[in-house]
Amino acid sequence: xxxxxxxxxxxxxxxxxxxxxxxxxxxxxxxxxxxxxxxxxxxxxxxxxxxxxxxxxxxxxxxxxxxxxxxxxxxxxxxxxxxxxxxxxxxxxxxxxxxxxxxxxxxxxxxxx
Amino acid sequence: xxxxxxxxxxxxxxxxxxxxxxxxxxxxxxxxxxxxxxxxxxxxxxxxxxxxxxxxxxxxxxxxxxxxxxxxxxxxxxxxxxxxxxxxxxxxxxxxxxxxxxxxxxxxxxxxxxxxx
Numbered sequence: 001x002x003x004x005x006x007x008x009x010x011x012x013x014x015x016x017x018x019x020x021x022x023x024x025x026x027x028x029x030x031x032x033x034x035x036x037x038x039x040x041x042x043x044x045x046x047x048x049x050x051x052x053x054x055x056x057x058x059x060x061x062x063x064x065x066x067x068x069x070x071x072x073x074x075x076x077x078x079x080x081x082x083x084x085x086x087x088x089x090x091x092x093x094x095x096x097x098x099x100x101x102x103x104x105x106x107x108x109x110x111x112x113x
Numbered sequence: 114x115x116x117x118x119x120x121x122x123x124x125x126x127x128x129x130x131x132x133x134x135x136x137x138x139x140x141x142x143x144x145x146x147x148x149x150x151x152x153x154x155x156x157x158x159x160x161x162x163x164x165x166x167x168x169x170x171x172x173x174x175x176x177x178x179x180x181x182x183x184x185x186x187x188x189x190x191x192x193x194x195x196x197x198x199x200x201x202x203x204x205x206x207x208x209x210x211x212x213x214x215x216x217x218x219x220x221x222x223x224x225x226x227x228x229x230x
Contacts, residue, residue, distance in 0.1 A: 034218060043117075043204060044221035089156070091219075101146070101206075101219055105155035 002027045002094045006104035013080055014112055021075040021107045023090030028068050031093040034101065035064050035075050037086040044089065048075070080111045115139075117222035119205050125228045126195055134190040134225045138207030145188050146208075146219065147180055151201040159203075162188060195229045202226050 003026045013019055023033070032051045036044040048057045048064040050073070056065040063076040077084060087108045091101035118137040126132050138145050147159040158172040162182040173179070177195075182188035192199055202224040 036221070043119075043223040044206075046218045046220060049218045091156075101156075102158065103148075103156040 002030075002092065002102050004090060004092055004102055004104035006088075006090055006107050008107055009105065010108045010110075012110045012112065015080060015082060017080050017111075018076070018078050019080055019109070021077070021088050021090075021109070023073040023075070023104055025071045025073075025092050025102075027094060028071050029094070030068065033064075033066055033073050033090065033092045035062075035073075036089040036091065038089055038106065039086050047088075077109075080109075082111050082113045085109055085111050117205055117207050117220050119203075119222035119225050121225055122223060123226045123228075125230060128197060128229055129194055131191065131193045132195055132227060134192075134203050134205075134227070136188045136190070136205030136207075136222060138186070138188070138205070139220055141185070142207035142209050142220075143185050144208045144210065144219075145182055145185075146206045147188070147190050148204040148206065149174075149201045150204060150224075156204065159190070192227075195227075197229045200227055200229045 005024045007022045030052055034049045035047040037047055038044050048059055050057045050064055050066045052068055061078040066073045087106040089103055089106045091103045093101055120135045143164045145162040148156040149159055150156050160173055160180045161169040177193045180190045204221055204224045206219040206221045208219045
């Protein structure tokens with residue numbers, strides 16, 4: 001059974017810091033991995049999608065890497081801003097036995113000004 | 114529409130009553146997913162629809178839960194005889210392609226916050 005773990009559960013940093021969020025998954029047979037952000041009381045916003053054949057994806061100040069063999073992904077946020085404060089969720093699409101995204105419990109990020 | 118739309122945004126119901134939640138996916142998206150997020154918990158997969166294929170219901174927690182989708186359009190999630198443990202945010206997502214060619218991002222709606230009192 002695929003399990004997704006995110007560390008740390010919560011993180012507080014001052015504005016301007018670079019930071020890394022970690023995601024690990026137990027079964028490396030995935031189709032892709034997706035990072036989302038969730039703001040309080042709102043739905044999820046897709047940030048980056050990495051296909052299983054890719055190593056990383058970049059969007060603005062965000063960079064996500066994928067090491068499928070070790071079952072790990074990282075989300076790197078450069079020059080953090082207060083507006084980055086949210087919960088960041090990692091999700092994988094498992095192999096043929098599974099169909100849907102399997103989520104970690106998220107890392108709640110707080111960036112102070 | 115421009116995004117995934119869910120209604121109602123909030124629902125308060127009495128224990129034992131039935132509720133129906135609605136999801137309008139992005140037009141043209143063949144795959145539709147329902148998830149549940151309890152307070153302080155991660156997202157739990159409930160059910161997945163892909164085109165006209167039989168849905169994957171493996172995540173439904175009990176037979177009080179059911180969902181329907183007609184073709185590639187609206188889906189409804191029905192919870193019968195609601196219990197307090199059903200209180201959660203119910204999130205719907207859609208994606209352009211289904212799992213067998215999973216190159217597409219999943220886009221989520223804003224969710225329906227269900228409170229069972």
